[in-house]
Amino acid sequence: MRLPVRTDTLATRGLLGLRERDLAQAMTQRGEPAYRARQVLDWIYRSGVESFDAMNNLPKKLRESLAAEFHLYESTIIADQVASDGTRKLLLRWADGSTSECVMIPDEKRRTACISTQVGCAVGCVFCASGIEGVARDLSAAQIVEQAMRVRGICAMGGARLSNVVFMGLGEPLANYRNTVDALHIINDEHCVGIAARKITVSTVGLPSQMKRLADESMQITLALSLHAPTDTLRQVLIPWAKRVRIAELVDACKYYFAKTGREITLEYVLLGGVNDKLDHADGVAKICHDMRANVNLIRYNPVSSLPYKRPTSESAQAFLERLRERGVNAHLRRSRGLDIDSACGQLRRRIAEQQLTTQDDSSAAADEPAAS
Numbered sequence: 001m002r003l004p005v006r007t008d009t010l011a012t013r014g015l016l017g018l019r020e021r022d023l024a025q026a027m028t029q030r031g032e033p034a035y036r037a038r039q040v041l042d043w044i045y046r047s048g049v050e051s052f053d054a055m056n057n058l059p060k061k062l063r064e065s066l067a068a069e070f071h072l073y074e075s076t077i078i079a080d081q082v083a084s085d086g087t088r089k090l091l092l093r094w095a096d097g098s099t100s101e102c103v104m105i106p107d108e109k110r111r112t113a114c115i116s117t118q119v120g121c122a123v124g125c126v127f128c129a130s131g132i133e134g135v136a137r138d139l140s141a142a143q144i145v146e147q148a149m150r151v152r153g154i155c156a157m158g159g160a161r162l163s164n165v166v167f168m169g170l171g172e173p174l175a176n177y178r179n180t181v182d183a184l185h186i187i188n189d190e191h192c193v194g195i196a197a198r199k200i201t202v203s204t205v206g207l208p209s210q211m212k213r214l215a216d217e218s219m220q221i222t223l224a225l226s227l228h229a230p231t232d233t234l235r236q237v238l239i240p241w242a243k244r245v246r247i248a249e250l251v252d253a254c255k256y257y258f259a260k261t262g263r264e265i266t267l268e269y270v271l272l273g274g275v276n277d278k279l280d281h282a283d284g285v286a287k288i289c290h291d292m293r294a295n296v297n298l299i300r301y302n303p304v305s306s307l308p309y310k311r312p313t314s315e316s317a318q319a320f321l322e323r324l325r326e327r328g329v330n331a332h333l334r335r336s337r338g339l340d341i342d343s344a345c346g347q348l349r350r351r352i353a354e355q356q357l358t359t360q361d362d363s364s365a366a367a368d369e370p371a372a373s
């Protein structure tokens with residue numbers, strides 16, 4: 001079933017999608033002083049309240065009028081998987097029945113939230129689970145921020161602080177530009193989620209004009225470009241949208257991003273066994289890096305059931321890494337996380353949708369029962 005393309009799922013607006021200046025405006029419209037906006041933000045982001053009722057330093061009438069126009073949290077957590085390495089994946093269900101994945105990835109020093117920007121993805125990269133059914137709709141800024149807050153809540157339960165946010169879940173962030181940028185500001189704002197810009201990464205399949213627009217937002221966030229191939233020919237096989245954009249145009253947009261922000265680009269490269277993991281591919285990637293200021297993040301493919309691509313051996317991944325380093329590239333092989341859960345983006349969502357279809361077909365247990373994990 002395809003859902004309508006829209007972002008509002010409730011009659012009220014998601015307050016988590018409002019920047020302080022918009023909230024201050026909502027206050028002045030109500031004849032209230034603008035400082036009330038900061039009070040509301042403190043309740044949400046510092047005290048962690050989930051209802052207007054709990055904001056007891058606001059006049060009752062104001063609380064009622066805010067509740068008539070806005071809601072705070074919308075999602076229900078319908079699945080919660082914990083991997084043996086501590087990676088935790090949540091599946092959130094929105095009011096319209098659509099679902100989004102978000103992940104908490106712990107390591108020694110960090111707690112990273114990986115969040116989604118769309119329900120599905122229109123790009124349809126051949127190796128990715130997120131795009132198999134196309135895109136159903138964009139997520140609103142509020143829904144994007146809500147995922148970061150859900151993950152922050154999980155970190156807090158374990159006595160830790162959320163330190164990093166990566167826009168690497170389902171969807172193409174720059175194809176949902178306005179909502180993504182609003183969410184970026186709110187996640188970055190010290191009075192809201194409060195994650196330092198340098199600890200936020202937006203990953204894109206490569207939309208040059210939006211990459212330049214993002215550079216003009218003057219935020220110090222990291223831009224990650226999903227390269228995955230050193231030539232246009234191979235890239236077009238893996239990424240359907242690469243037919244519209246040449247690597248040379250992407251290099252140009254990356255140079256612009258670096259010039260405007262001073263932030264080095266991260267090139268992401270998913271190693272697909274036997275497809276793009278040969279040493280001459282590495283030589284091609286090194287050449288691209290020499291054209292601009294970029295470092296490379298290699299990711300060994302997380303296999304997706306129903307797709308034919310294979311995870312390369314660790315020897316071939318290591319050889320690829322070493323070749324890049326020999327060529328003077330600052331490259332890293334990303335540790336795969338959460339491999340014993342549905343760790344590839346979009347896999348959990350697909351599996352649960354399939355389970356629900358099966359249960360509906362069987363006319364047995366309720367279709368919206370949380371899946372055991």
Ligand code: SAH
Nearest residue numbers: 128168171172203204205226268301302344
């Ligand atoms: N649409 C954006 C952001 C979401 S995907 C983009 O493509 O950049 C985030 C990253 O995960 C991308 O680099 C993508 O290629 C990678 N990815 C997708 N499926 C994967 C899989 N099964 N195994 C490893 N990486 C994957």
Ligand code: SF4
Nearest residue numbers: 121123124125128131
């Ligand atoms: Fe979409 Fe990114 Fe997956 Fe490609 S890799 S289908 S752009 S989410």
